[in-house]
Amino acid sequence: MELAPVGGICTLPCRLCQHACTRPVSGTRDVPWVSFLLLGTGLAFLFVGLRRAFGQPQQYRGRIAGPILGALSVLFVALLCFVVFYQTRQLPASPGAPKVGERAPEFVLPDMSNPPVSPSSLLSTPFMNSQMPPKGVVLVFYRGYW
Amino acid sequence: MSRDLCRKAGYTFTFLSDAKAEVIRRYDLLHSGAGVKGQDIARPAEFLLDSAGVIRWANLTEDYRVRARPDQLLEQARELK
Numbered sequence: 001m002e003l004a005p006v007g008g009i010c011t012l013p014c015r016l017c018q019h020a021c022t023r024p025v026s027g028t029r030d031v032p033w034v035s036f037l038l039l040g041t042g043l044a045f046l047f048v049g050l051r052r053a054f055g056q057p058q059q060y061r062g063r064i065a066g067p068i069l070g071a072l073s074v075l076f077v078a079l080l081c082f083v084v085f086y087q088t089r090q091l092p093a094s095p096g097a098p099k100v101g102e103r104a105p106e107f108v109l110p111d112m113s114n115p116p117v118s119p120s121s122l123l124s125t126p127f128m129n130s131q132m133p134p135k136g137v138v139l140v141f142y143r144g145y146w
Numbered sequence: 147m148s149r150d151l152c153r154k155a156g157y158t159f160t161f162l163s164d165a166k167a168e169v170i171r172r173y174d175l176l177h178s179g180a181g182v183k184g185q186d187i188a189r190p191a192e193f194l195l196d197s198a199g200v201i202r203w204a205n206l207t208e209d210y211r212v213r214a215r216p217d218q219l220l221e222q223a224r225e226l227k
Contacts, residue, residue: 030212088211091189096174100204104195107169109162112149117160119199128158133197136226138219141175141191143210146147 003049004062008069011042011076032084039077046070104139164188175206194222202226 028034050070053062098104108118119137127134148161170176170188181187192214194203203222205214 084211089209090180091206091208091210092177094174094189094191094206097191097206098173098193098201098204100201102201103199104193104201105169105172106199107172109164109169111160111162112152114160117162119195122160123195123197123199135197136202136223137195138223139191139193139195141170141173141188143177143188143190145181145185145187146151 003045004053004066005049005069007042007044007046007049008066008073009042011039011046011069011073032080035080039073039080042073043077046073192219194219194226196226 046066046069049060049062050066052060053066057063104119106118106120108116111117119139122134122137124133126132148163151157152161164170167176167186167188170186173191175188175191176186177189178186190207190210190213192205193201196202202225203219205218207213
């Protein structure tokens with residue numbers, strides 16, 4: 001069994017899985033531990049395989065494919081670590097953002113079909129089937145554009 | 147575009163558009179140049195306002211992959227009088 005290439009190939013689809021599956025396992029958002037587990041398994045295979053390929057070359061092959069896939073695997077692991085532990089935490093300080101206890105700054109923005117909307121209009125308009133104005137409003141600033 | 151998105155996703159909540167990022171700037175939530183093509187974009191943030199328009203809970207995450215969960219928001223919203 002040529003474990004080095006197997007290990008390398010194991011680590012390759014991990015990054016793809018991450019994008020293809022939208023949260024298959026709960027709790028993988030804060031720390032994507034499934035990805036790390038798969039990557040770790042792949043690296044373990046890779047390590048054992050490389051030891052065999054170079055330690056007992058008469059029995060095992062993979063001295064060319066192993067290091068190539070090995071380098072790629074390490075690169076993928078490094079990339080995942082970079083994104084998870086560094087890149088997504090690069091956010092502005094936002095010192096001027098409204099704080100708890102302050103009045104939310106008023107604004108008027110267009111809704112899709114209704115007249116323009118402001119926080120005070122949302123708080124004074126009965127919501128859906130209710131006769132009463134809502135008890136509160138949630139403002140979600142979504143990180144996206146289209 | 148927003149209308150298509152809401153219809154496809156089944157959103158029934160009010161869906162606002164801040165094309166010039168004016169409100170995003172007023173709330174100091176602009177992450178300039180962080181879009182895929184270098185556009186200015188909002189950092190993800192959630193605010194819960196009470197009936198007087200006062201902020202009762204806010205979440206400016208330190209990691210943009212990690213945002214408020216629905217149950218977190220519901221728990222806070224239940225405490226509103």
